[in-house]
Amino acid sequence: MNPVVNDFSVRIATPNGTGSQTSNIVIHRALLRMGLAANAKNLFPSNIAGLPTWYQIRVSPGGWQTMAESWQILLPLNQATIGKDLRESAPGTVVIDNSDWKTADSAFEGFVRYPVPFDKLARGIDNAKLRPRLKNLIYVGVVAWLLDIPIKAVREALETVFPGKTEVVDLNESAAMIGHEYASENFTKQDPYTTESADQVGNRILVDGNEAAALGAIWGGVSVVAWYPITPASSLAENLEKHIEKIRDKDSDGANRFVVVQAEDELAAVGMALGAGWAGARSMTSTSGPGISLMAENLGLGYFTEIPTVIYDVQRVGPSTGLPTRTQQSDMLQVAFHSHGDTRFPMLLPANPGEAFSMSCQAYDLAEKYQTPVVFMSDLDLGMNNWICDPLEEPSTDFDRGKIASDEVIARLEKWGRYRDVDGDGIPYRTIPGVTLHPDAAHLTRGSGHDEDANYSESPEVYSRNLDRIARKISGMVVDLPEPILKPGQGDMGLIAFGTTDWAVEEALADMESTPDYLRVRSFPFHQQVGEFLENHESVMVIEQNQQGQMAQLLAMEYPQLAGRIVSKTYYGGLPLSANFVREALQSASEVEAR
């Protein structure tokens, strides 16, 4: 049997809330310690304890960060799902099961089985109080034996999970050793899967998109944060608070140069963010689909009255509560034209933590420069899963606070008015209450029709002119929005994707002989290159994670004359997109062409 080195997925099924998460992370981290760019996806339920959860760790020669559709090693350690877990596994799968459950032998037919009496072994853990939690570490030891993961790597992983707590590390390690010893004494290796240390990681780091975005916000200078808890967005605001308390300099009295408010709901959260933006502070709120829906009316006010703020939408599966712990890119159309009336919101579309950091940081400049709410469109997969990525990069530009109507500016301008298009770019000069003191500066910001001087107006001409100027301003943003990234292929066919879909696309394209030209869109409104890309390809496949092909629809709306070229391929089951889905989609397209 030829060994299969560093190329497999391990799927671990456990009940939620039993402490198995620590064990899973330890396995993942131990592989990372070996220099392997292992990826882990946490498929968790919307539940605190009891419901099934799966954790899938993948090691691949390419160090891919996507989830594979199949797995080679299964730990069906949830009695409620063991039947299903086994049925879903391919013949030949390596199975490490709990032999104390007396599952019928027939269930394991066709698999390579390593039965472990986990319950009995757990009795060997001295610490009775911690036994239920430590019990999970036994399977870490078995997996380490199976895959030849050095105990040293397991220990190092434990040290990162429990930093500075040697005693806890010792306890956990000895629990893991129970499994390791049992396996080495009782099993002979019957499967090919194994690991070897490698240098797949290099200088790279491991971080999730929410934490990276939170850090980006701090570097972007956010000072008023208002949010309401919701999966998968909560950890963004929570991480922000955790970091900003440590790294934002205090004032000379030791007081905070920021404030974080947990609002009563998302209407209030976005209201506070907009209120702070109106007053002149850099502000943000973070949420997911249900919260974005609630923010609609206030965001319309922000658009029409031209208030800067940043909204983070960590998308999850809708509609309604949908699958709240699963991933999707399904708020695209809603956000693009959020609120009643004619609006158009700039969207940033990060695909990885590096971009989550840089785009989040940039969002504050964009919001202030263009005086509009800017929406950062992430998703659960990016936000809550850990990714190996390049180190976060210090921003290369200084704050751009845009056009501020300071007293000097007002004195200089012949006639200042809050909504006057002085420079012909649609961007007016905004005031900061209490800072702009010029007697002409005072005005009332209102969501009702207003003229160039912010006075109430119902004039059809004034209203249309104002709305057109705002639309022009938003279109003009493209010069500052992240450009699409083109990866040339053989040029016959085009492929468009955005956000986390990128990982699956990149992996699929890597092993294809003839690849399409691939354009990754990174913002809305679209850059000119996007239209040109459609023009230059007879057929352009748009792959995305929602049912209705929302990006495809946006493209068709923006480029109606080219809409016929768009082929929409969608996945919306809520799992992280696999490279296989992309391969099959491209396959089907080339078959259609061949016919």
Added chain:
Amino acid sequence: MSEEKAPAVNQLGLSKADYKAGASTMCKGCGHDRISEAIIQACYDLGVDGRSVIKMSGIGCSSKTPAYFLGQSMGLNSTHGRMPSFATGAHLANLDMNPIGVSGDGDSASIGMGQFVHMIRRNPKMVYIVENNGVYGLTKGQFSATADRRSPSKRGKFPREESIDLCGLALELGAPFVARSFSGDKKQLVPILKAAFSFDGLAFIDVISPCVTFNNHEGSTKSYTHQKEHGVTYHDPFFIAPKEQIDIEYEDGELQEVTLHDGSKLVLRKLEKDHNPAEISSARSMLMETRDRGEILTGLIHVDTEQPSLAEVSGLSREPLVRQEQGDLRPAAGVLQGINDSFRI
């Protein structure tokens, strides 16, 4: 040209006209206009620099009024019922500014009830005025949640639901400053507004403000006549600015003093009954008793100068956030390096 008398000016050298703004578009006689006048008077007397005030409102006739007072102040007319959140955000962004929130009974007691409630829990420093007329003026006279069951509409229909007493609710929620007044009683409203401006926390004032177009008819409990006949108060308020020396003639035990955060005082001259607004139990029972008698209690109902404000509990810098610059906000070079290191595998 005849010789004009120089207009009276306040300590900033500003005339009363400097505190006015655009011409009102309210119906003639609308209670809301009287409240705007009282705000102008209070700010003029206090010598408030209009540029240190931000006027925040929701949606409704009442919420339109910031366009008609303090023309030197900036303001934000937000969405229906959401003034509290916009005001909270603006306040936190710049602690130097003094927010005046103007809302209606529809705006605060129905669609914005959640924000009203949580605003009180949070206790930001601001004046929160509900211009209470028992109806939705702007949408043409539907009952609001403060309409009394026994108060018929113009067409003779009665509300089917129990009314909400915003002062009672505010007390229940622990509001540190609860007052009620009447737009027809400037003598009371102006000193209460001044005290509210001087208060470091949420100063809530429910102002009965008759809607002459939809709710000023006979039988209405929010009409001018009804308030004049059934309004009761337990003291006359006098406002004394810091350092101001005013001698009030009084008999022993007749006066109560409330010292506010900026050193100013609200002196209350007792009328018929003893009511100490510093005592929550007294405030509660006064409110209940008068309500049971079909009376409407006005005046300073409750005050608690000890409650910490939102800015205080947030440990927020006194230097306004809007004045913080890149050097204050962006972590120093090298910090990101340390964070990257912590993410190393």
